[in-house]
Amino acid sequence: xxxxxxxxxxxxxxxxxxxxxxxxxxxxxxxxxxxxxxxxxxxxxxxxxxxxxxxxxxxxxxxxxxxxxxxxxxxxxxxxxxxxxxxxxxxxxxxxxxxxxxxxxxxxxxxxxxxxxxxxxxxxxxxxxxxxxxxxxxxxxxxxxxxxxxxxxxxxxxxxxxxxxxxxxxxxxxxxxxxxxxxxxxxxxxxxxxxxxxxxxxxxxxxxxxxxxxxxxxxxxxxxxxxxxxxxxxxxx
Numbered sequence: 001x002x003x004x005x006x007x008x009x010x011x012x013x014x015x016x017x018x019x020x021x022x023x024x025x026x027x028x029x030x031x032x033x034x035x036x037x038x039x040x041x042x043x044x045x046x047x048x049x050x051x052x053x054x055x056x057x058x059x060x061x062x063x064x065x066x067x068x069x070x071x072x073x074x075x076x077x078x079x080x081x082x083x084x085x086x087x088x089x090x091x092x093x094x095x096x097x098x099x100x101x102x103x104x105x106x107x108x109x110x111x112x113x114x115x116x117x118x119x120x121x122x123x124x125x126x127x128x129x130x131x132x133x134x135x136x137x138x139x140x141x142x143x144x145x146x147x148x149x150x151x152x153x154x155x156x157x158x159x160x161x162x163x164x165x166x167x168x169x170x171x172x173x174x175x176x177x178x179x180x181x182x183x184x185x186x187x188x189x190x191x192x193x194x195x196x197x198x199x200x201x202x203x204x205x206x207x208x209x210x211x212x213x214x215x216x217x218x219x220x221x222x223x224x225x226x227x228x229x230x231x232x233x234x235x236x237x
Contacts, residue, residue: 001134001235002029006057008037021119027127028213037063056082064090075104107151125151131213135235161208175205179215179234188230206232
């Protein structure tokens with residue numbers, strides 16, 4: 001699934017930094033829409049937020065400048081018609097800024113200047129949580145709790161695994177194709193049987209698919225012999 005992100009920014013250096021972070025392949029497919037925040041908030045973008053037939057983002061990243069009130073008004077307008085997540089970026093935020101961002105539904109607040117890693121941590125949490133939610137038509141209390149844990153956990157993510165060579169990519173594509181044959185979840189045991197490979201070998205490829213945002217390791221189930229068993233759920237292509 002592709003996630004649409006509106007980025008309202010000021011300054012070339014901030015755009016370059018956000019571009020580096022948001023285009024990391026392990027964050028998955030994102031449709032990035034860039035707006036100069038000062039020009040956008042004084043233009044027809046505000047009118048677009050009132051259009052019932054408009055195309056709305058999944059996330060707005062808002063560089064909080066002197067146009068704080070107009071920026072947060074944009075968030076409010078969109079939310080009248082469409083649920084949207086919100087990530088403010090602000091230099092020297094105060095405690096009242098933090099409380100205000102919380103009350104407006106921000107899932108995080110990042111102080112500028114920020115490191116690439118801090119921005120990546122926020123986006124990795126958001127993309128994992130959104131893709132987890134999108135893969136579920138019905139929610140249990142367990143899945144609701146899991147969503148908020150994914151969104152709220154600020155633990156630094158593990159360093160991304162390097163992509164394999166040509167032979168490894170062939171295995172990766174074959175394994176993902178196999179996952180798509182099991183929309184309710186593919187167990188490690190079944191994957192080993194179908195791929196004729198060991199769990200040690202396939203574990204890395206499953207991690208790569210999860211890193212790419214294509215599958216989700218959803219739980220440990222009890223196997224036929226009473227042992228914990230991994231299961232992988234594919235996201236819809």
